[in-house]
């Protein structure tokens with residue numbers, strides 16, 4: 001199994017600062033802020049399932065909470081469009097990974113380096129079908145591959161203005177059988193195997209979110 005050496009001793013005040021940033025983000029974009037938080041929680045579970053240390057899994061949780069921070073640079077009418085995006089709106093939306101990485105890279109520390117990598121590549125897929133660069137699996141870090149699976153799980157589950165969220169079982173069927181957006185070749189096989197093992201806990205975490 002590939003290893004992930006990202007053990008970092010984050011001070012409790014640092015965690016609180018990230019959580020506070022999430023609440024600030026929530027005031028301008030509730031959907032993205034809540035999504036960032038839940039993806040962080042999910043990826044911590046996935047990391048523990050894949051035998052990452054508790055310290056590393058915790059680090060990944062807080063780095064993942066910043067993965068969509070670049071969406072603050074997207075026009076509100078695109079971000080909150082109550083329909084599928086037009087081609088030109090998609091061009092703008094696809095700028096959010098680089099926009100987030102740019103913000104995060106201004107902090108030259110190992111944690112923000114990890115967070116910037118995840119922000120930059122969380123929409124890149126192993127088969128090269130992702131964006132913005134279309135790089136393939138060998139050029140995507142394990143941390144980003146793990147966040148990608150959690151990102152898609154959360155996005156499929158959640159109601160948006162233009163679509164109803166899927167149940168856990170429906171979401172798992174999409175992962176295993178594919179649909180017009182998801183196919184198994186997009187994912188790292190080891191990460192996917194960990195995801196299937198972690199999935200019952202994912203369902204519980206997601207259900208707690210929606211009950212809150």
Ligand SMILES: [Fe+2]
Nearest residue numbers: 067068122123
């Ligand atoms: Fe994203």
Ligand SMILES: [Fe+2]
Nearest residue numbers: 035067068151
């Ligand atoms: Fe996301």
